Amino acid sequence: MEALFWGCFVGGALFAIISALLGDLIGGWLDGLLDFTSLDFLKPVVTASVVTGFGGAGIILSRYTxxxxxxxxxxxxxxxxVLGLIIYFAYxxxxxxxxxxxxxxxxxxxxxxxxxxxxxxxxxxGEVMLKLVGGNTLHIAVSWDRREIPAGTIVVVVDVKDGIVQVSELYENQNSKELE
Structure with missing residues (x-):
């Protein structure tokens, strides 16, 4: 019985190491293989955790109880x-x-x-930095009201034409350096 536990433990650990090193390549080969089952919890990381956990728990329980x-x-x-459920729901x-x-x-x-x-x-x-969903982005900018705007000035985008943002100085938050 202990040989089964060791096989599961070593096999699961090797699978985890190999999938970490070659995961994208193997994932491309097996893409969609288990789609017909519609079992969302049959992910490789969960399967490897269950097999490795079974082997490790079996080794410990058979030796020390x-x-x-x-x-x-x-x-x-x-x-x-339980280990598989924890891995699935926590990770x-x-x-x-x-x-x-x-x-x-x-x-x-x-x-x-x-x-x-x-x-x-x-x-x-000139150039303007805008804070968007993905982070800060830089855009080529022109002054909408044809005024010179120095670096560090807080501005608001008025319009976009041909990929160039037209901005105007935002007077209310002129002293604020934090973007909203």
């Missing part, structure tokens, strides 16, 4: 299932839900507040 072989297998299975599910898009549309830019990083002359181009 006086339980019968059947009882050891039952407890090892219970421990493995896999939150990671699936944390996928964020960093994309934005130019239609979203008007009204955004930013800071001038390269001075904008009356007739010419």
């Amino acid at each position: 006086g339980l019968s072989a059947v009882t050891v297998v039952i407890f090892a299975l219970l421990i493995a299932v 896999v599910k939150p990671m699936e839900n944390s996928e964020n898009s960093t994309a934005y549309s130019e239609a979203e830019l008007p009204g955004k507040v930013g800071e001038v990083t390269v001075p904008i002359p009356q007739e010419g181009y």
Whole structure:
């Protein structure tokens, strides 16, 4: 019985190491293999955790307790299932839900507040940093009201034409250096 536990423990550990090193390659080969089952919890990380947990729990229980072989297998299975559930609900599910898009549309830019990083002359181009969903982005900018805008000035995007943001100085928050 201990050979079974060692096989599961070593096999699960090797699977975890190999999938960590070659995960993208193997994932491409097996892509969609288990889609017909619609079992969301059959992820490789959960499966490897259950198999490795079963083997490890079985080794420990058989060596350090006086339980019968059947009882050891039952407890090892219970421990493995609990470990798999913990891995699934504490790691896999939150990671699936944390996928964020960093994309934005130019239609979203008007009204955004930013800071001038390269001075904008009356007739010419400068640069503005805007805080968006994916982080800070830099945009080529012109002065909407044809005024010179120095670096460090807080501005608001009035319009976007041909990929160039048209900005105007935001007088109310002129002393604020924090972007909203």
